[in-house]
Amino acid sequence: MTIHLRVLGAVVVLCAAIPMKGAPAQLPNIVIIYGDDVGYGDLGCYGATRVRTPHIDRLAREGLRFTDAHSDAATCTPSRYALLTGQHSFRNPRARVLPGDAPALILPGTVTLASLLKERGYQTAVVGKWHLGLGAGNLDWNGTIQPGPLEIGFDYAFIMPATGDRVPCVYVENHRVVGLDPRDPISVSYTDPIPGVLTGRDHPELLRMHPSHGHDQTIVNGVSRIGYMKGGNAALWNDEDMAAMFVRKALDFIRRTAGRPFFLFLATHDIHVPRLPSARFRGESGMGPRGDAIVQFDWTVGEILAALERQGVSRNTLVILTSDNGPVVDDGYKDEAVELLGDHKPAGPLRGGKYSNFEAGTRVPFIVWWPGRVRPGVSDALVSQVDLIASLSALVGVSLPSGAAPDSFNVLAALIGQSKKGRDFLPVNASVVSLRYGSWKYIPPSNRPAYNKNTNTELGNAPEPQLYDLSSDIGERNNLASRQPELVKKLQQKLDEILRSPQTRP
Known part of the structure; x- marks a missing residue:
């Protein structure tokens, strides 16, 4: 998409663009x-x-x-x-x-x-x-x-x-x-090893920092990285x-x-x-x-x-x-x-x-x-x-x-602090696309792993829907989905609408 902008006159821009008392005279x-x-x-x-x-x-x-x-x-x-x-x-x-x-x-x-x-x-x-x-x-x-x-x-x-x-x-x-x-x-490769390139996997004795998982390919500065480089x-x-x-x-x-x-x-x-x-x-x-x-x-x-x-x-x-x-x-x-x-x-x-x-x-x-x-x-x-x-x-x-x-x-x-109100809803992307709706957090069902052992991270995937009221449960410990089926249905419909639509901006 090419850029086509309507740049307003300088005075109008500064009045409209920075709607605050004592707007600056420059951008x-x-x-x-x-x-x-x-x-x-x-x-x-x-x-x-x-x-x-x-x-x-x-x-x-x-x-x-x-x-x-x-x-x-x-x-x-x-x-x-x-x-x-x-x-x-x-x-x-x-x-x-x-x-x-x-x-x-x-x-x-x-x-x-x-x-x-x-x-x-x-x-x-x-x-x-x-x-x-x-x-x-x-x-x-x-x-x-x-x-x-x-x-x-x-x-x-x-x-x-x-x-x-x-x-x-x-x-x-x-x-x-x-x-x-x-x-x-x-030379760089992310598929095949490059002949003559020393790796952390084969030469751990050359490392000053050792990998805990992955990160065992080309050695640079005594640290093995992801990928091959010569x-x-x-x-x-x-x-x-x-x-x-x-x-x-x-x-x-x-x-x-x-x-x-x-x-x-x-x-x-x-x-x-x-x-x-x-x-x-x-x-x-x-x-x-x-x-x-x-x-x-x-x-x-x-x-x-x-x-x-x-x-x-x-x-x-x-x-x-x-x-x-x-x-x-x-x-x-x-x-x-x-x-x-x-x-x-x-x-x-x-x-x-x-x-x-x-x-x-x-x-x-x-x-x-x-x-x-x-x-x-x-x-x-x-x-x-x-x-x-x-x-x-x-x-x-x-x-x-x-x-x-x-x-x-x-x-x-x-x-800029002129309003306490931001968005009403927000989709966020991880293993699945979840939805924030006010203080509610909805995570749709997923059969993906619930836990990443390598990084010791709870991934938040579960076969059943998850619904949390962050106003009283910021740590997302109390799943309310079974008690709020109508809200779960509403949020899933909203999420489906977002995913189908090419844009959310009004």
């Missing part, structure tokens, strides 16, 4: 800080006591902290897809956790949050984890890498192609692998330097904007596996690498806030901090996350976690910070990351083209 900068596997209970402002997150706590103290905000899905690729496109991930069968050599999931011409803001005059950048595919299939990592972020609205990109535990373990800046020596070309030795990333690298590139972009409005999508790798935080953070949490990665994530937030203040733009910058899905403790490596967890509760009072139909799969931290514009407080409004494209488009005064962002609701009033 606000927008920064989304996207944590990875950060759970509802992993941050101090959401109740964590074992790990300190002072910079994020400051965001919450000075901004609006949401208690019922959701990613679109309980895993990373689908959530990122929904955030950028405004389409529920379950509508696209390719929107699942992708291998590192997958072709681009979001095709050129698709209306995205980045493309809308770029059309409005924003400078746009993505820095950090991508995991939305690159190229058009059979990608040559040694040449021009496209389509990718630049083809869907970003002016600048400095990304890891997939995840830290998947090859290729290199950075891509715009259309090229960073630091690649052409005499040492990169070559590109000069371009390989250093895991311990990754957070600092992403911060450096983000700060460079902020400095280069030179007074023009900018949109920065900073997608950190913390706290995804493999957890290898910088030496400066090692031991800081007393909870091993997972806790130390939380501390490093908090440092990242502090560096961004400090940069906005140095540039004198903090009061004209809207910052949103959230996470792509819920928490997981053992996600493939023996890093002592389980042994050192203690009484820390990554999901807080919620049940489940990453991969789960239960609330902890998609209910995530979500903080909106905009000094002088968003009053400090706590909001119980039901909102979703899929709503960002419609809401931020309204903020800056652009109209969504017909058919674009089909599932994104304009909840701007809730996001």
Whole structure:
């Protein structure tokens, strides 16, 4: 779908787009800080006591902290897809956790949050984890890498192609692998082993961090990953330097904007596996690498806030901090996350976690910070990351083209604290598509596994329907489906309607 925008006159835009007293005379900068596997209970402002997150706590103290905000899905690729496109991930069968050599999931011409803001005059950048595919299939990592972020609205990109535990373990800046020596070309395979490539499965003696399940293929920096990779030795990333690298590139972009409005999508790798935080953070949490990665994530937030203040733009910058899905403790490596967890509760009072139909799969931290514009407080409004494209488009005064962002609701009033009301209903995607309807949570019947032994996660699948009243049972322990058959029928009908319809946005 190509972009066609109706940009209103400047005065009308600012009056309509920012419906608040004393609207700014210029478009606000927008920064989304996207944590990875950060759970509802992993941050101090959401109740964590074992790990300190002072910079994020400051965001919450000075901004609006949401208690019922959701990613679109309980895993990373689908959530990122929904955030950028405004389409529920379950509508696209390719929107699942992708291998590192997958072709681009979001095709050129698709209306995205980045493309809308770029059309409005924003400078746009993505820095950090991508995991939305690159190229058009059979990608040559040694040449021009496209389509990718630049083809869907970003002016600048400095990304890891997939995840830290998947090859290729290199950075891509715009259309090229960073630091690649052409005499040492990169080969990548997710099907057949590459001759001469050492794997963790065959050479565990070479590992400094051992896998607990899977993650036993190509060894990079003493850690075995998913997939096979050969070559590109000069371009390989250093895991311990990754957070600092992403911060450096983000700060460079902020400095280069030179007074023009900018949109920065900073997608950190913390706290995804493999957890290898910088030496400066090692031991800081007393909870091993997972806790130390939380501390490093908090440092990242502090560096961004400090940069906005140095540039004198903090009061004209809207910052949103959230996470792509819920928490997981053992996600493939023996890093002592389980042994050192203690009484820390990554999901807080919620049940489940990453991969789960239960609330902890998609209910995530979500903080909106905009000094002088968003009053400090706590909001119980039901909102979703899929709503960002419609809401931020309204903020800056652009109209969504017909058919674009089909599932994104304009909840701007809730996001900036002018209303306590968000959505009435919200489908969320994990093993099955579940439905939030006010304070009710409906999980349809499923014969899929109820438990993931490897990650110690309750997946929330059951052969019978599940119905929970979250207003009195946030931990989803009391299934009311047998006592509320009419409500179950109503919610199943609503869910069927959503699944059949090409869009939910009014």
